[in-house]
Amino acid sequence: MKIKIKTNLVSGIIMGLVSLILLVVMPKQVRVPAFDSGAPSPRIIPGICLVLMLVFSIVLIIQSLVFKKEKIVEFDWAVEKPAIVLILIMCVYVALIIYIGYIPASIITFLAVQFYCGERKLPIYIYTVAAAVLIYFLFKNVFYISLPAGPFFGG
Amino acid sequence: MDFGMIASALVQVFSLTNMAMIFMGLLIGMVVGCIPGLSVTLGIILMLPLTYKFTDPATAIILLLAVYVGGMYGGSISAITLNTPGTNSAIATTFDGYPLAKKGKVKKALDTSLFASVFGGLFSAVLLLICAQLITKLVANFASVEYFSMGILGISLIAGVSGDSLPKSIISGMIGLLMACIGMDAVTGVTRFSFGMDTLKYGIDMLPAMIALIALTQVVQKLRDFKLSGGKLDDANKIDKEGLTGKEMVHILPSCFRSSLVASVLGAMPGVGGGVAQFLCYNEARRTSKHPEEFGKGSLEGIAAAESSNNAVVGSAMIPLLTLGIPGDGVTALLLGAFVLHGINPGPTMFTKQGVMAYTIILGCLIANIFLAPIGAVMTRAVAKIVSVKYTYLAPVIIMFCFAGAFAATGNTKELVLTAAILIFSYILTILDISNTPLMLGMILEPIMEKNFVSAAMSYDRDYTIFVRRPISLVILIITVVLLVSMMQVNKRIEALNAQQEAEMAAEHAKMDAEAK
Numbered sequence: 001m002k003i004k005i006k007t008n009l010v011s012g013i014i015m016g017l018v019s020l021i022l023l024v025v026m027p028k029q030v031r032v033p034a035f036d037s038g039a040p041s042p043r044i045i046p047g048i049c050l051v052l053m054l055v056f057s058i059v060l061i062i063q064s065l066v067f068k069k070e071k072i073v074e075f076d077w078a079v080e081k082p083a084i085v086l087i088l089i090m091c092v093y094v095a096l097i098i099y100i101g102y103i104p105a106s107i108i109t110f111l112a113v114q115f116y117c118g119e120r121k122l123p124i125y126i127y128t129v130a131a132a133v134l135i136y137f138l139f140k141n142v143f144y145i146s147l148p149a150g151p152f153f154g155g
Numbered sequence: 156m157d158f159g160m161i162a163s164a165l166v167q168v169f170s171l172t173n174m175a176m177i178f179m180g181l182l183i184g185m186v187v188g189c190i191p192g193l194s195v196t197l198g199i200i201l202m203l204p205l206t207y208k209f210t211d212p213a214t215a216i217i218l219l220l221a222v223y224v225g226g227m228y229g230g231s232i233s234a235i236t237l238n239t240p241g242t243n244s245a246i247a248t249t250f251d252g253y254p255l256a257k258k259g260k261v262k263k264a265l266d267t268s269l270f271a272s273v274f275g276g277l278f279s280a281v282l283l284l285i286c287a288q289l290i291t292k293l294v295a296n297f298a299s300v301e302y303f304s305m306g307i308l309g310i311s312l313i314a315g316v317s318g319d320s321l322p323k324s325i326i327s328g329m330i331g332l333l334m335a336c337i338g339m340d341a342v343t344g345v346t347r348f349s350f351g352m353d354t355l356k357y358g359i360d361m362l363p364a365m366i367a368l369i370a371l372t373q374v375v376q377k378l379r380d381f382k383l384s385g386g387k388l389d390d391a392n393k394i395d396k397e398g399l400t401g402k403e404m405v406h407i408l409p410s411c412f413r414s415s416l417v418a419s420v421l422g423a424m425p426g427v428g429g430g431v432a433q434f435l436c437y438n439e440a441r442r443t444s445k446h447p448e449e450f451g452k453g454s455l456e457g458i459a460a461a462e463s464s465n466n467a468v469v470g471s472a473m474i475p476l477l478t479l480g481i482p483g484d485g486v487t488a489l490l491l492g493a494f495v496l497h498g499i500n501p502g503p504t505m506f507t508k509q510g511v512m513a514y515t516i517i518l519g520c521l522i523a524n525i526f527l528a529p530i531g532a533v534m535t536r537a538v539a540k541i542v543s544v545k546y547t548y549l550a551p552v553i554i555m556f557c558f559a560g561a562f563a564a565t566g567n568t569k570e571l572v573l574t575a576a577i578l579i580f581s582y583i584l585t586i587l588d589i590s591n592t593p594l595m596l597g598m599i600l601e602p603i604m605e606k607n608f609v610s611a612a613m614s615y616d617r618d619y620t621i622f623v624r625r626p627i628s629l630v631i632l633i634i635t636v637v638l639l640v641s642m643m644q645v646n647k648r649i650e651a652l653n654a655q656q657e658a659e660m661a662a663e664h665a666k667m668d669a670e671a672k
Contacts, residue, residue, distance in 0.1 A: 008323075010587060011587045011588070029347065030346075031345055033343040037342070038617075042340040045605050050329075053326050053329045056322040056329075057326065071319075073587075079383060083375055087375060090371065091579075094558070097558065110555070113550070117378065124545075124547060127548065135552070136559075139559050145204075145207070147562055148568060
């Protein structure tokens with residue numbers, strides 16, 4: 001499956017909508033402080049950014065529709081599928097780190113990644129397990145940063 | 156120059172810890188730079204969380220600078236052995252490096268690259284040492300109004316030159332500024348755009364964002380390519396024993412000198428960087444050479460021009476960063492982030508308030524370039540073997556390090572959630588052809604810009620016209636517009652020149668390959 005994406009038009013529409021929505025919700029999302037400290041409103045910088053985002057989104061849409069200036073990117077599902085699968089695996093990895101800890105999460109995730117990438121030899125799996133354990137203890141004992149231990153490692 | 160401070164800085168640089176950091180940084184930089192698809196920025200991001208526990212911030216910056224220096228040379232190793240540049244800054248190195256390697260003279264090409272890299276790096280580091288304090292004296296009268304305008308200049312220039320669509324780059328920069336706005340406002344205590352989520356309440360920390368935007372995005376793309384190619388590795392040329400002779404060294408000196416000079420000037424301008432400098436220097440070397448016909452066929456002068464230029468950018472890009480606090484490109488933007496994380500405020504006051512530290516960093520950069528010569532000579536052969544290592548060995552370790560590093564930012568698991576979310580967002584931006592360099596710069600510059608904006612507004616009773624009424628600020632804003640317009644035109648011309656040069660060289664290489672068969 002191949003989809004041709006008109007990136008100027010699509011970016012213009014998406015970013016324009018995002019900036020518009022954020023501008024609309026700004027009064028609720030960025031409250032003005034109850035008393036005046038003499039500081040400028042906390043809405044100024046995000047407000048300027050959102051207006052500029054909206055303006056340049058419109059510029060992109062005009063470039064695409066009026067001046068026919070377009071950069072087309074072909075989204076090939078066959079090519080992008082591995083990237084999307086890997087990103088999804090990263091999301092699962094995060095959930096696993098939180099619930100079962102860094103070492104088991106790393107072992108499960110990266111053994112799956114190795115398998116997905118076509119690795120079938122045992123040494124690379126042993127290496128991956130060793131790397132997970134080594135990095136955990138490197139952070140703990142050398143950098144004094146305790147990564148989430150999870151229920152299996154006394155967390 | 157303040158020789159007292161320089162003497163104190165020298166003592167600090169030569170401490171055992173700093174020497175070890177320079178060695179480690181150069182080696183890691185060479186490895187990361189050597190692997191096509193992974194950039195110097197990735198090396199710096201991987202090292203950043205490890206520097207958290209360093210007691211001396213200068214040691215942290217020295218380590219990161221050594222990664223930068225090593226990475227710039229590392230890019231040439233795969234450019235020569237594989238005909239694939241390890242980093243974008245080594246594209247021009249393939250023009251002559253690969254043909255020379257094809258002739259069986261891999262060691263000669265690598266030696267030329269190392270010699271030129273060291274020459275370029277040293278040249279710009281000395282320039283940095285001389286210029287830094289002179290520039291800080293010029294800008295000593297800057298106040299918060301001018302610093303805010305400088306921030307505008309920095310972000311506009313990067314937006315203007317990264318990617319090929321200005322509107323998209325500006326949008327990207329604005330997203331970066333907005334992302335940095337999320338969470339509690341430091342001055343008023345108001346929460347911005349948290350949507351009632353605890354994860355967003357305390358803002359998006361810079362480190363997890365950088366890890367997701369740069370490091371993880373690169374690793375995922377590289378792993379995707381690995382999977383699509385079925386794990387096939389490119390054939391690397393074997394390294395022989397015939398190195399660079401003394402006579403050849405003398406022969407390439409003028410080319411090294413000219414390129415270092417041009418690249419240093421270009422590198423000091425925000426928004427240029429090694430990618431642009433290498434092509435201009437290569438072209439200039441060919442134009443002034445006595446043997447222009449050898450270019451593209453394995454000319455030592457060609458390799459020297461490309462390599463001295465990209466290493467010369469390292470030192471000169473530090474000039475605007477250290478003196479004005481504005482980064483010149485993506486890598487220096489990340490270094491600015493590292494400065495902030497370690498409580499260093501780059502800018503004119505750095506040389507008065509943290510003078511010894513400023514000189515320690517500059518001298519650290521100089522020493523890293525000197526050490527690149529022996530370390531490069533001894534380790535290149537070993538580092539070159541890394542391109543023959545399957546990516547499935549490297550990727551898991553890099554990803555595990557990335558998530559561990561993201562967690563280390565605050566020690567809260569919310570950083571991991573944010574990292575995954577930003578990774579998805581970064582992928583969407585890639586599909587929409589929006590460069591994430593301006594985004595990264597926006598995120599790093601926002602706290603600095605807003606701090607100066609707030610203090611300027613409070614000092615002048617919220618009179619926002621002050622940014623155009625103070626003459627220096629007005630001049631900076633005018634310069635921003637003029638530079639933006641002119642640099643975009645220059646960039647367009649350079650892009651056309653690059654495309655032409657690359658096409659010519661590809662044709663030349665294809666012809667050579669056909670003849671060899």
